[in-house]
Amino acid sequence: MSAIVDGIDSTIGYADDRLSSAGFLKRNLKKVFPDHWSFMLGEIALYSFIILLISGVYLTLFFKPSMTEVVYNGSYTILKGVKMSEAFASTLNISFDVRGGLLMRQIHHWAALFFIASISVHMCRVFFTGAFRKPRELNWVVGTLLLITGILEGFAGYSLPDDLLSGTGLRIAEGIVQATPILGTYVSFLLFGGPFPGNDFIARLYTVHVLLVPGLILALITAHLMMVWYQKHTQFPGPGRTEKNVVGYPLMPVYMAKAGGFFFVVFGITTLLSALVTINPVWMYGPYVPDQVTAGSQPDFYIGWLDGAVRLMPNWEINLWHHYTLSLNIMIPAMIIPGLLFTGIALFPWLESWVTGDKRVHHILDRPRNAPTRTALGVGTIAFYGMLWLSGGNDIIATTFTIPFNTITWVLRFAIFIVPPLAFIVTRRFCVSLQRRDHDKLLHGRETGRILRHPSGEFTEIHASISDAERAVIMSKQDIIPIASPLASDAHGVRNPAGVIGRVRAGLSRFYYGPNIALPTAAELEAAATHLEHEAHSAVPVIEREARLEVTGGGGVLRDPGPDGQSGHNH
Amino acid sequence: MTEHHSTDVDHGHADGLPEHKLRRTDVFPRAEKRAVRQVAAMFGLSAIAGIGTIAAFFAFPADRLITVPALGQMSAQNVVVGGLMGVSILLIGLGAIHWARKLMPDHELVQERHDLDSTYADRKAAIDEFWSGAEASGFINRKIIRRSLLGAMALFPLPIIVLFKDLGPMPGTSLRHTIWKAGEQIVTDPQERPIRPEDIPVGGLVNAMPVSLRKLQDKQGNSNEGVKSVIVLVRMRPDEIVAQQGKNWDYQGIVAYSKVCTHLGCPISLYEHRTHHLLCPCHQSTFDLADAGKVVFGPAARRMPQLPITVDADGYLVAAADFAEPVGPSFWELG
Numbered sequence: 001m002s003a004i005v006d007g008i009d010s011t012i013g014y015a016d017d018r019l020s021s022a023g024f025l026k027r028n029l030k031k032v033f034p035d036h037w038s039f040m041l042g043e044i045a046l047y048s049f050i051i052l053l054i055s056g057v058y059l060t061l062f063f064k065p066s067m068t069e070v071v072y073n074g075s076y077t078i079l080k081g082v083k084m085s086e087a088f089a090s091t092l093n094i095s096f097d098v099r100g101g102l103l104m105r106q107i108h109h110w111a112a113l114f115f116i117a118s119i120s121v122h123m124c125r126v127f128f129t130g131a132f133r134k135p136r137e138l139n140w141v142v143g144t145l146l147l148i149t150g151i152l153e154g155f156a157g158y159s160l161p162d163d164l165l166s167g168t169g170l171r172i173a174e175g176i177v178q179a180t181p182i183l184g185t186y187v188s189f190l191l192f193g194g195p196f197p198g199n200d201f202i203a204r205l206y207t208v209h210v211l212l213v214p215g216l217i218l219a220l221i222t223a224h225l226m227m228v229w230y231q232k233h234t235q236f237p238g239p240g241r242t243e244k245n246v247v248g249y250p251l252m253p254v255y256m257a258k259a260g261g262f263f264f265v266v267f268g269i270t271t272l273l274s275a276l277v278t279i280n281p282v283w284m285y286g287p288y289v290p291d292q293v294t295a296g297s298q299p300d301f302y303i304g305w306l307d308g309a310v311r312l313m314p315n316w317e318i319n320l321w322h323h324y325t326l327s328l329n330i331m332i333p334a335m336i337i338p339g340l341l342f343t344g345i346a347l348f349p350w351l352e353s354w355v356t357g358d359k360r361v362h363h364i365l366d367r368p369r370n371a372p373t374r375t376a377l378g379v380g381t382i383a384f385y386g387m388l389w390l391s392g393g394n395d396i397i398a399t400t401f402t403i404p405f406n407t408i409t410w411v412l413r414f415a416i417f418i419v420p421p422l423a424f425i426v427t428r429r430f431c432v433s434l435q436r437r438d439h440d441k442l443l444h445g446r447e448t449g450r451i452l453r454h455p456s457g458e459f460t461e462i463h464a465s466i467s468d469a470e471r472a473v474i475m476s477k478q479d480i481i482p483i484a485s486p487l488a489s490d491a492h493g494v495r496n497p498a499g500v501i502g503r504v505r506a507g508l509s510r511f512y513y514g515p516n517i518a519l520p521t522a523a524e525l526e527a528a529a530t531h532l533e534h535e536a537h538s539a540v541p542v543i544e545r546e547a548r549l550e551v552t553g554g555g556g557v558l559r560d561p562g563p564d565g566q567s568g569h570n571h
Numbered sequence: 572m573t574e575h576h577s578t579d580v581d582h583g584h585a586d587g588l589p590e591h592k593l594r595r596t597d598v599f600p601r602a603e604k605r606a607v608r609q610v611a612a613m614f615g616l617s618a619i620a621g622i623g624t625i626a627a628f629f630a631f632p633a634d635r636l637i638t639v640p641a642l643g644q645m646s647a648q649n650v651v652v653g654g655l656m657g658v659s660i661l662l663i664g665l666g667a668i669h670w671a672r673k674l675m676p677d678h679e680l681v682q683e684r685h686d687l688d689s690t691y692a693d694r695k696a697a698i699d700e701f702w703s704g705a706e707a708s709g710f711i712n713r714k715i716i717r718r719s720l721l722g723a724m725a726l727f728p729l730p731i732i733v734l735f736k737d738l739g740p741m742p743g744t745s746l747r748h749t750i751w752k753a754g755e756q757i758v759t760d761p762q763e764r765p766i767r768p769e770d771i772p773v774g775g776l777v778n779a780m781p782v783s784l785r786k787l788q789d790k791q792g793n794s795n796e797g798v799k800s801v802i803v804l805v806r807m808r809p810d811e812i813v814a815q816q817g818k819n820w821d822y823q824g825i826v827a828y829s830k831v832c833t834h835l836g837c838p839i840s841l842y843e844h845r846t847h848h849l850l851c852p853c854h855q856s857t858f859d860l861a862d863a864g865k866v867v868f869g870p871a872a873r874r875m876p877q878l879p880i881t882v883d884a885d886g887y888l889v890a891a892a893d894f895a896e897p898v899g900p901s902f903w904e905l906g
């Protein structure tokens with residue numbers, strides 16, 4: 001044992017002599033990491049990426065990225081004697097003849113789904129808590145780029161096996177490239193080495209999938225984590241937590257054990273899932289042949305919304321001067337919408353701070369209700385995404401519920417304009433009512449569920465003041481005054497040139513902060529505290545039994561859960 | 572390990588942090604012992620499952636199938652090796668987390684954040700350094716050098732881009748033609764049987780292709796021509812045909828249309844013979860084959876190109892010419 005201890009001590013010394021690393025270790029082994037379940041989402045993404053690297057390298061050892069035609073002669077009897085590309089044949093080989101091959105393929109595919117799903121949910125967490133605000137705007141952009149590269153990498157990956165599904169996906173991708181104005185046809189011919197499908201594409205895509213994009217993702221993840229490390233993690237509001245501190249568990253040992261353990265949990269679950277649930281059974285789709293397509297087949301979930309946008313689009317195509325074709329039916333859903341969406345997401349930190357005028361540094365997270373407009377924008381965007389995603393499954397909806405395609409498509413064509421704004425409005429209202437409840441809690445305390453009958457015969461409910469922890473959370477809300485509109489003209493009647501933009505900005509700012517319920521003032525809080533104190537010691541007898549027999553009053557049903565007041569108010 | 576969470580860090584309550592709550596394992600030695608046993612058991616089981624994985628790898632051939640309740644027939648290798656390996660990996664993780672939660676110190680620590688921005692003096696010094704360096708280089712004053720450098724830098728990527736030119740040939744007119752030509756025999760796909768008009772009943776659909784396609788594809792080693800030249804033949808009563816793309820392009824009510832969707836190129840063969848609608852499974856574009864292949868629904872903008880057909884001397888269906896319109900997805904130069 002002591003040999004090991006000595007060994008570790010001298011290793012730290014050895015490294016320090018050469019890298020002067022002891023200072024770094026001293027400072028950072030106790031580095032504090034805040035703890036919250038939602039902080040695990042980014043970890044899942046990171047661990048999935050590591051699993052993708054491991055399983056991906058394994059697959060490269062058996063996969064043959066070649067479109068050369070071969071006759072299949074492996075142990076999957078149904079396809080014996082069928083002509084197919086080497087890529088597809090080697091995927092069958094991995095699935096049926098290499099021990100553990102199918103497992104690795106399925107681990108790779110499940111991990112890909114987890115990777116993109118966890119990035120997306122992680123992004124929602126960061127958005128709704130305002131973690132993207134200064135100083136973390138740049139990391140938000142890196143995160144957005146990770147989502148985009150992840151989607152591209154996933155699409156490249158499931159296009160490699162050259163099965164019927166992936167071939168169909170590539171054909172559609174080629175059609176989209178071809179629809180790009182001016183350059184499209186040329187780019188498509190360069191990518192595919194001639195007309196679709198050519199002989200080269202799988203090999204080219206392979207380099208992109210195993211080298212180019214993973215390298216990019218790795219670089220982005222490195223930058224992402226370095227920034228998180230250096231800027232330190234944000235934390236949720238709570239007692240003792242301020243903008244100037246970090247409260248949590250030390251890297252060594254707690255965080256290391258939890259995070260390290262969590263890697264194995266993610267890996268273990270991915271492996272179990274891959275053992276038990278088949279994913280992408282390419283042998284059932286068969287090899288890609290250009291005159292076949294699998295009806296009702298679906299791309300991976302992260303492509304669904306793009307597919308849905310393409311399906312939803314009316315068939316607008318413009319002929320320019322009888323010489324050129326502008327395929328709006330493809331450009332709008334496949335280029336313009338994703339382009340605008342991702343640009344909007346990437347720039348959101350700057351857009352928001354321009355509108356709000358908030359240039360302060362934030363390390364304490366917002367509660368989503370305290371930024372009603374932001375939260376509503378997020379929910380509206382998710383609703384928009386959801387509509388596109390539904391549209392991507394319109395054939396499944398049609399066959400499951402026997403509704404005609406036309407009906408679904410037309411309903412969704414309207415819904416895409418109606419549902420997101422509705423979601424926006426409802427969410428904003430909901431946030432405000434949550435704010436109002438917080439406000440009431442501060443002033444009137446928590447409802448105990450105990451009913452008081454006054455000598456006058458009137459009933460009231462006893463309120464108790466809320467816990468310090470809850471108060472700290474509620475009081476974390478920051479009330480901000482919207483930006484004032486600049487004067488249209490100065491005292492001498494000269495027009496203010498900055499006035500128009502300024503007024504637009506002021507209008508947006510008012511809109512953004514509009515439905516805010518301000519925190520009570522110090523005086524109000526003081527008065528409330530005294531009042532609650534008084535009520536708690538009220539001399540009026542509490543009517544226990546009678547109240548239990550449901551007393552109807554003031555429109556509501558009053559109920560006394562009993563003296564402990566614990567189970568109250570959840571009827 | 573000794574207790575490390577000593578005084579310098581454990582100032583919980585003083586900072587307004589919620590009071591630290593003791594865990595059962597902090598209070599009861601029995602609970603602590605139990606937690607230790609649990610963690611060790613998980614690690615131990617993980618090792619056993621790991622060895623089991625290796626054994627299962629050798630025990631099951633790659634192609635043995637087993638029936639798993641509720642999941643159906645599956646590869647035995649995959650289920651057993653994967654299952655054991657998954658359990659083995661998972662238990663390491665669960666053990667470590669259990670260890671951290673039950674036995675490692677659970678006092679929250681407080682650390683100061685340092686401001687990210689440097690002092691004003693440092694920032695100013697950095698800016699000054701930059702400008703004095705820029706000044707010293709002459710980049711600012713020596714206009715000629717600056718401009719010529721910027722010009723060279725702007726050009727620098729161009730040769731590299733041009734080097735990618737030989738990735739592929741130029742499109743030329745290849746998107747406008749297929750291998751169909753007058754007299755090219757129409758054969759069934761995939762059986763490659765010649766077709767007589769009588770072979771197709773009214774309401775029927777036949778997938779078909781040019782007779783020379785297979786040979787050409789084998790020679791070229793790709794399916795570039797097949798992607799464009801596959802067609803469907805459908806027969807309707809001549810009076811059902813509302814319009815065609817050319818006069819008498821049908822043969823006795825048999826019409827031939829490309830089966831490559833004009834939207835994004837999926838091959839189509841879902842045909843509804845009562846309505847004469849051809850439905851694309853990819854994005855549901857629908858074409859009316861009785862009415863010159865026009866788009867009746869969906870995102871496709873162009874009608875389905877029609878192939879003029881006739882019969883040869885032996886009475887087999889042949890093409891009368893190539894398509895008059897480009898087949899497949901639109902492109903910029905289409906016009």
Ligand code: HEM
Nearest residue numbers: 052056057059060063091109112154157158160210214280
């Ligand atoms: C974020 C990273 C990655 C994602 C999202 C991803 C995704 C995918 C997906 C969805 C597939 C299809 C699997 C299937 O057949 O069902 C695939 C295939 C493949 N991937 Fe990845 N991958 C990633 C990284 C890598 C890396 C780093 C490598 C290698 C160094 C790699 C090597 C391969 C190979 C060789 C195949 C084809 C094998 C086959 O499909 O059987 N991947 N990838």
Ligand code: FES
Nearest residue numbers: 832834835851854
């Ligand atoms: S490819 Fe046929 S509808 Fe899109």
